[in-house]
Amino acid sequence: METVLLRILAISVALALPAAAAAQELKFNVVQETLELKPSDILEAEQSFQDGQPIVRIKLAPDAAKRFGEITSRNLRKPMQVVVGDRILTTPIIQSAIMRGEIVISGRLTVAEAAELARKLKP
DSSP states (O other): OOEEEEEEEEEEEEOOOOSTSOOEEEEEEEEEEEEOOOOOGEEEEEEEEETHHHHHHEEOOOOHHHHHHHHHHHHHTTTTEETTTTEEOOBBBBBSSSSSSSEESSSSOEEEEHHHHHHOOOO
């Protein structure tokens, strides 16, 4: 298995709409952090179900879990790209800090999509 990259991407645009004769201010902010995981960092990756919906469960090794917890705690409500090689597999939104290395990817996944994603992430 190739290295898995987890990239946090956030793009925010702020447009200040000032009073009549003042200049407008436009800002583009891009935040990017990357966490690189070796195949040995991923202990398990499997398709499962939560509340009847297909999900992918991932279990990380302790050191990887610590690093993953740090990056997710700094980037709540931001998208995280899951990248293997040069392919983006999925881009879930970080809902909460994931401190124990037990990741759940949920959303609009079919059973087949969840199984394929888990297969691509398996150690």
